[in-house]
Amino acid sequence: MLRANSLLARERMKPLAIAVACVLVGWLLSAVLPAYFVFLGTTAIVAMISLLGLGIVTGSAGMMALCQLSFAAVGAWAVSWLNSVDAPGGLVVWLPLGGLAAAAAGVVVGLPALRLRGVNLAVVTLGFAAAADLTLGKIQFPGTQTGIQVARPDLFPGDRRYFLFAVIVLALCSLLVHYLQASRWGSGWKFVAFSERGTASAGTSVTVTKLTAFGAGAFLAGVGGGLLSGQVGLVYPSSFTTIQSLALYVLAIVSGSYLIDMAVLGGILWVLVPELLKRFGISQDWGFVIFGALGIQSLTTGSNLGADLRAMWWRRTQRRRKSAEAPAAADAARAPAVPDAGTKVPAATSQTSAVPAAVRRPTSSAVSGAGALLSVRGLSVTFGHVTALSEVDLDLTEGSVTGLMGPNGAGKSTMVDALAGFLPQHQGTIQLAGQSLNGLSPMDRARLGIRRTFQQDRVPPTLSVGAYVRFIARGQASDERVEELLRFFNCPPPSTQLARVDVGTRRLIEVAANMAASPRLLLLDEPAAGLSHEEHVSFAEQLVQLPDRFGTTLLLIEHDLDMVRSVCNDLVVLNFGEVIASGQRDDVLANPQVMTAYMGELEVS
């Protein structure tokens, strides 16, 4: 235990240690590099900080932001203005203020982005960049007309010292990004890039998540811009043109600048490529031609430098580990599989130690006298002329497991969508423990204790298992509880990357994560799809225990009759959007209408 704690502490100190080491290297470089390279180095650092910001917006949150240098210009403008009015504190204080000014601009530009995604956002940001570009050309930066240079901090005069200052700022920004990426915000960014529905179902606001990404990205750009004004003294609009913003965006994609080391590499490329071209007497405009071509290559292959290098490194360490573990064949089999289609990560343990001796079937809603947890009356959903659900009534007793059945297109998933809040236009009432849910967003419903899983894969591969579970749990589960739940569902350990987990196991992780949120009601939309027969059976055994162990009520959409028989006590059968039978399991299964609507189809197939 002690050893684990010291390991954890060492893991926490690692980023700090790396940052200190980088500052030391920066100090060494500032002393030994020729003056010209020191100046170029500062330019590279400015680009690195902007790339770190783009890494958040574009790399993590998956939004197309084409105005990064316009945000940098806002930061530079703020710093120049603070300098021209001789504001107290000096550059050390002005830098974060410039960052905040840029973040404010970012949030304003991001506001229309709340409900916009992808390309529309790209159009907005390109419009902002073009307008800001022209405006800056017209109004100029404060101090340029009067020739008031932006004052550098007293401790860091001269280009060499200022380079060291820039390195310190870079180290601080990198630490900020590191901790943000590891925080709930960071998980939210990666989540929203993969699925907005998934984000809202986890009780997290899509709007806030996007705005924080935009704000954080712009803040970093603003700090970069402020740093630049200290470097050059007098700032001119030519440093922040739209075309440079586009180039930076492309470079962020090529390098994979959501990874801190890759943002650093990207910044180096930003100055190295034009510098090399200059050395060889080639027009520096070829630099952006090269970036453009690399961008096309990177986008069409869906890869980036950072991901490629990391994949290479991972394969190497895996190979080494395998050869080391070769004698212990049993252990080697446990190593996570390469994410090839079809390969599976074997569960950490095939037997769950957490299973209690006596497996008790949960209470039946028909038998128990407890009040209804969920009460649905007259629920109807129409899409144009198609009626997906018509006058559906449903009661779920606290602690029950109810199966929702019906042939394809019967309206099962529509039902789950309506309960989870994705179909606000529905008619009828939905109440959770007496509280009406009508008009509440998916996020609000998730926070009230209705959680759901998806039929489609809504598990972002960019997260680790642990980060994913913690994000879904919203602080409801301790680390021990997370590990317990993962073990209970035979899921891989928290440190595993989701990208290396097969789809069937991802569904189990999704269920485990939602259970970690301690929901009152969990809606499971075909959670066993993609599992083998053995896994099916063990999954059913686990589901049965959930109400007693965790006090959660379950609504389960499932086609597998064996599973329905072994897990559910009540059944509701839908056909063409109407309830054709509901009640105790055996009664419903014996209902002739159900036989024709559901079983008939099964026999045919």
Next chain:
Amino acid sequence: MLQGASAGLAAGGLYAVIAVCLTLMARLVRVVNFSQVAIGMFAAYLAVIFAEQHLPQWAATAAGVCVGAVVSGLIGWIIAQWLPEAGIGARSAVSVASLLLLVSLSFILFGSKPKTFKSLLPGPAFSMGNVVVTQVTVVMVALALAVAVGCHVLLTKSKIGTKLRALSERPTTAELLGVPAKGLSIAVWAGTGLISAAAVSIVAPTQTNDPISLSFIIVPASAAALLGGFRRLDLAVVGGLALGMLQGALAQFEQMSVLRYWVPFLIIVVFLLWAERKEVWDVAR
């Protein structure tokens, strides 16, 4: 002010033509082509180079326009080849990279200073009262209308139009039914490249025509296309013409020049906020 609006109409015609091209691209090949005007710019500059080689003006322009179509087709081929199933975001990002590539390449080949374009259509067409309407204006407005109507007829009445619509709505199904997806996509790219190259070649002599200013006409043009939601050709044309006239009218007031820069951006923002005021989700389910 009326004179200003009329002067802006030529630019408005260009916005409208480009907006129609953008709408077609978004509908048919799932791309918001940020390099649409840059392709036209590249073609127009090539025409200047060709004309300097003692080619007659019309031949130089035609050659430039053809190269524009080929360049556009080439980008389309890259996307059709490697990103056939990708979403509109990933495909459009490629066009951002090509915009960067084309603008930088023009700096190298043609320099960053404005070129002296020989006007293809010099002089006024007619005047109403004290408002003069130039030939370029007349041709551009006519071209915008013709392209929009022509594309509409092509899409709704012809066999190839049916195939194109099938391709846009259900690409995989269409391909399984024997619609040559890749070939048609490339044809759409080449076709819109041809149209925008021709439009830019006509208007370039009357505009600030350095590579950057020309290429970033994509901003007002995409604002116009957004008015039609990247779906409706008629609204794209109306939006383009109106935007051009508004900017032309504002250009009359020196003190409003900064506002003029922000007009496309503000229109984009206001329109998008209105259009997407209801909650929508990223996927159907």
